[in-house]
Amino acid sequence: MVALVDEPIAPERLLADLAAESDGAVALFLGTVRDRNAGRRVIGLSYHVWPEMALAELRKIELEACASHGASAIRIVHRTGDLVVGEISVAIAVAAPHRAQAFEACRFAIETLKRGVPIWKKERYEDGSAAWIEGA
Amino acid sequence: MDVHVLFFASLAERAGLRSEVVAVDAAATVETLWRELESRHPALVGLPYRPLAACDQVWTAWDATLARVREVAFVPPVSGG
DSSP: OEEEESSOOOHHHHHTTTSOTTOOEEEEEEEEOOSEETTEEEEEEEEEEOHHHHHHHHHHHHHHHHHHSOOSEEEEEEEOEEEETTOEEEEEEEEESSHHHHHHHHHHHHHHHHHHSOEEEEEEETTSOEEEEOOO | OEEEEEEOTHHHHHHTSSEEEEEOOTTOBHHHHHHHHHHHOGGGTTOSSOOEEEETTEEEOTTOBOTTOOEEEEEOOOOOO
8 A cells, every 4th residue: 555645644554454464574664854954954844746656656666565575565655745843754564474574675665765756855944944855 | 749748846946837838849859848948947957957757657768759748747856755
């Protein structure tokens, strides 16, 4: 399951019914909004997405995580819109038979998302200015 | 022929719009379309990167021709996560 959501992410919802009885591991990755970047105080982020292509790319990650990285099931949810410091921007939950596969598939998913899914963040700073971040 | 151009994120801000229709000739490529867009929107000139292009929602090289393409999207380097 992949999704783009404009409301706070509840990680426990990603975990519900994720693992099968044949799975012995679940890995959960949460990306959160930091209060600083490149020496500047950040008060929040705005995420802009190309919804159709972002969902298509997330589905490719979902398929590849299961086909090539040992995941039994994966859920990826990314926020859109305005977030404040501390909020969850992305959540990835992976179930797998063993921990090595769960960690590996989760790492694959977040790294691939950051490199190739059409989502962009704009940082808001305490002085009222804002700047696009371009490139992972 | 007409192509529907989409801009995202900072490119939409620079262009001042999210989409427009541009007439291109039969031999046009992604790159020649971008040059036309630069002439329409000077804020697109001199970017520190080459935008990614997608033709009809398929990532496409800049030397690809636009024959039978209906939509071309230009996006900056992604920064999700």
